Amino acid sequence: MFTRHAQTRCQQRGVRGDVIDAILAYGCRRHRYGADVYFMDHKAKARARAELGGQYAKVSDRLDTYLVMSDGGEMITAAKRLGRLKF
Numbered sequence: 001m002f003t004r005h006a007q008t009r010c011q012q013r014g015v016r017g018d019v020i021d022a023i024l025a026y027g028c029r030r031h032r033y034g035a036d037v038y039f040m041d042h043k044a045k046a047r048a049r050a051e052l053g054g055q056y057a058k059v060s061d062r063l064d065t066y067l068v069m070s071d072g073g074e075m076i077t078a079a080k081r082l083g084r085l086k087f
Helices: 006-012 017-026 042-062
Strands: 029-032 035-039 065-070 076-078
Touching: 006 065, 006 076, 017 035, 017 065
Parallel strands: none
Antiparallel strands: 029 035, 035 065, 065 076
């Protein structure tokens, strides 16, 4: 489930559904300011590479994206990670 804002941001930033699925399935999650932030660290990328096999190449260039999800399960926004996320 996407908010209208998330749909707009995903379209603007070129975040595809397969990238979102990979981040939610293999990524790390941190709770911050009433929402969950999903992102890929080195260990998560290694897990995804091992399990996805050839499909990993299709999403590997976009895994520097992070997703912000509400407690209700809706995606609030998606953005490209330019630096270290500070938790």
